[in-house]
Amino acid sequence: MTEALTVKNITLGNGKPSICIPLTSSKKADIIEEAKRYQKEAIDIVEWRADIFEEVENHAAVLEVLNDLVNVLKGIPLIFTFRSHQEGGEKELSKEAYVSLNQFVIQTGLADFVDVELYQGEDTVKHLTSIAHLQHTYVIISNHDFQKTPPKSEIINRLKRADELGGDVLKIAVMPNETEDVLELLTATNEMKKYTNKPMITMAMGPLGAITRLSGQVFGSVLTFGAGERASAPGQIPVQNLHQVLDVIEKSMGEK
Numbered sequence: 001m002t003e004a005l006t007v008k009n010i011t012l013g014n015g016k017p018s019i020c021i022p023l024t025s026s027k028k029a030d031i032i033e034e035a036k037r038y039q040k041e042a043i044d045i046v047e048w049r050a051d052i053f054e055e056v057e058n059h060a061a062v063l064e065v066l067n068d069l070v071n072v073l074k075g076i077p078l079i080f081t082f083r084s085h086q087e088g089g090e091k092e093l094s095k096e097a098y099v100s101l102n103q104f105v106i107q108t109g110l111a112d113f114v115d116v117e118l119y120q121g122e123d124t125v126k127h128l129t130s131i132a133h134l135q136h137t138y139v140i141i142s143n144h145d146f147q148k149t150p151p152k153s154e155i156i157n158r159l160k161r162a163d164e165l166g167g168d169v170l171k172i173a174v175m176p177n178e179t180e181d182v183l184e185l186l187t188a189t190n191e192m193k194k195y196t197n198k199p200m201i202t203m204a205m206g207p208l209g210a211i212t213r214l215s216g217q218v219f220g221s222v223l224t225f226g227a228g229e230r231a232s233a234p235g236q237i238p239v240q241n242l243h244q245v246l247d248v249i250e251k252s253m254g255e256k
């Protein structure tokens with residue numbers, strides 16, 4: 001059984017998957033405008049994809065955006081994500097800069113979650129996780145493969161590794177090249193429930209993977225990323241459509 005995780009007014013892992021929308025603008029004013037628009041929609045969580053922010057290497061500028069976001073989001077939980085280029089993001093930072101940016105953000109206490117990439121290495125992940133936990137910030141340990149879908153055993157190993165390293169939420173996104181890959185991701189997610197009670201976020205990207213962004217309640221993924229102004233990854237579904245389908249599935253699953 002997944003142990004539900006409650007942040008502000010949102011509970012992850014409590015039936016219907018939560019809907020997260022990524023902020024994908026590059027300029028401060030646009031990021032805040034985007035957040036204002038989403039604040040009015042029925043979304044559960046917002047992710048700031050800070051790798052797209054043009055001033056991400058300037059900590060003072062990052063702090064300004066965080067402060068404004070928290071004001072605008074009025075209680076909607078915030079995920080801070082710097083997605084590095086090798087995992088599908090827009091920029092690359094040196095290891096030192098990656099650590100220093102995430103550490104800075106954690107210490108502001110303004111983000112409810114930070115996304116830490118599994119492949120930044122064990123020391124980095126452990127270091128950032130321990131600082132985050134001191135600050136009562138949740139850590140999503142993530143991994144992305146934009147080319148292919150690793151075998152089920154490897155998907156499970158990566159999720160287990162994220163668990164062992166102290167992640168509060170375990171996340172993997174893969175790219176399916178055939179329908180069997182989609183099944184591989186779903187089977188891995190389902191089987192992983194034997195090994196952890198922590199909330200997981202899993203998805204297969206691209207058109208083939210769309211079903212995995214809808215079926216979390218069945219297989220064990222607690223959150224789905226919807227497309228905002230623009231999708232932050234291939235295959236994301238508009239929020240309105242997500243709501244409709246997730247509601248139908250939730251209702252059907254509640255019927256005996």
Ligand SMILES: O=C1C[C@@](O)(C(=O)O)C[C@@H](O)[C@@H]1O
Nearest residue numbers: 022081173203205225232233
């Ligand atoms: O890791 C993820 C998942 C994602 O890549 C997706 O496929 O929806 C979108 C990203 O913004 C987010 O950080």
